[in-house]
Amino acid sequence: MLKAELRKKYMDKRKALSTDEAFLLSEKIFENFVDFFKPVSGQKVHIFIPIEKFKEIDTQICINYFLSRSIKVFVPKIVDAKLISVEIFNDTKFEINNWGISEPVSNEDSGFLGFNYVITPLLYCDKKGNRVGYGKGFYDDFFKMIPSETKKIGVNYFNPDENIDDVWENDIPLDYLVTPTDVLSFFNGVE
Structure with a gap:
């Protein structure tokens, strides 16, 4: 299927989930992530803040876990049409941007790129x-x-069942996908 068709199909599937279903599936994704990757103190994770109106995976579960275990957390923020990484802490102040996304008030790019994981x-x-x-x-x-060597990890409520027909040469694939039921590796057995 084409990206546009898949985008619509999976946005509709996501919208069909109840708030409770989405939260329970998010919890299972978080558990699978922790069980598989076993993140430890001192590691660095770049993770998105979910867009609630799009019923994105509730990453606050992960963020709270990471911060409570001295795992450094960085979140994306779009500044001047570019994605920057802002380090966050328990007391970081957030605001809602023009797209309805919660993001740190700070525009200070950490400049850090050596993450263990990018979720x-x-x-x-x-x-x-x-x-x-x-x-x-x-x-x-x-x-x-x-x-x-940074692990690029996607998170999704749904397992893959269709190919993307219009992959572009600039598209960079993920290393892993974490769903409520699986952790899939795209290394073909080589890590």
Whole structure:
């Protein structure tokens, strides 16, 4: 299927979830992430703040876990049409931007790129790690800047069952996908 078709299909599937269903599935995704990756104190994670109106995965569960275990947390913020990484703490102040996304008040780019994990929003991911986002390309640009050993991890309520037919040469695939039932690796057995 084409990205536009998959974007619509999976946005509709997400909207069909109740708030309770979305939260329970988010909890299972979080549990699968922790069980598989076993994050530890001192590691650094870049993770998105969910867009509630789009019923994105509730990453606040992960953020609270990371902060409580001295895992450094960085979140994206779009400044001058570019994705920057802002480090957050328990007392970080947030505001709602023009797109209805909660983001840190600070515009200070940490400049840090050596993350252990980048947990990435998406609408769909196929069995090769190709993802469908919202079509702005922020994460593809971001992925070009981070070290190759950083694990690029998508999170989704749904397992892949269709191929993306219009993958572009600038699209950078994920390394892993975490769903409520699975952790899929796209390394073909090589890590």
